[in-house]
Amino acid sequence: MLLCNPDIISFVSLSHMINRRQALKRFLALASWALGVLGYATFCFRIPLAWTKRRILEKTASLTELIHANPKNLDAHKLETTPIEQFDVMGQTAHPVNINEWKFEVRGAVNTPMRFSYQDLTQRPVLERNVLLICAGFFAYNGLWKGFSVADLLNEAGLKPGVTHVKFSGPRGIRGKTKKFTIEEVMANQIFIAYGVNGQVLPERHGFPMRLVAEDYKGYRWVKYVDRLTVIAK
Helix, strand or coil, X not given: CHHHCHHHHHHHHHHHHHXXXXXXXXXXXHHHHHHHHHHHHHHHHHHHHHHCCCEECCCCCCHHHHCCCCHHHEECCCCCCCCHHHCCCCCCCCCCCCCCCCEEEEEECECCCEEEEHHHHHCCCCEEXXXXXXXXXXXXXXXXXXXXCHHHHHHHHCECCCEEEEXXXXXXXXXXXXXXXXXXXXXXXXXXXXXXXXXXXXXXXXXXXXXXXXXXXXXXXXXXXXCEEEEEEC
């Protein structure tokens, strides 16, 4: 009979074998593609996921337990504001100024260097945010800092090509202090300048007339009595 023909049986068997091989190849190709996508996704999301791994502080978290912590590892959005009477202080606590003559300078790699009076700065659009300040080993408190966006100032001044950092400086002389931050941090308003805290004018011992607020940084990077910034380019 036709169906018992050995040549036909061999042909059918060979066709089945080829089909199975093709199916297996397609399966292996699909599996390889899926593993590749999974590996790429793991690579892409590994760093962003790491950024989100912060310890969330409850509203009444003990501040004394935070004095050895790194603020960049903490999420303080639930933490209640610390009364200003409980604020402690390190470093320079006195720097009297004549506020009518005081000026704040924007200079360096900008198209238009600028100078502002105290009144100029306090009349700018307000940036107000709770930011945790930790002075390692000594104190921690969560202040409601009121000030203005440095990013807005830089946009007005115009940045020259190749800008990498912004340097903030306080009083000149032996007690002068200068700290540098990346332009990305500044433009994201992670770094801003405050003239008030907890609904009050910034006290002199805490940096009046202006204090740099450096979110996610320990207190030694916060500059009190800041009166100028210098934009740095390559």
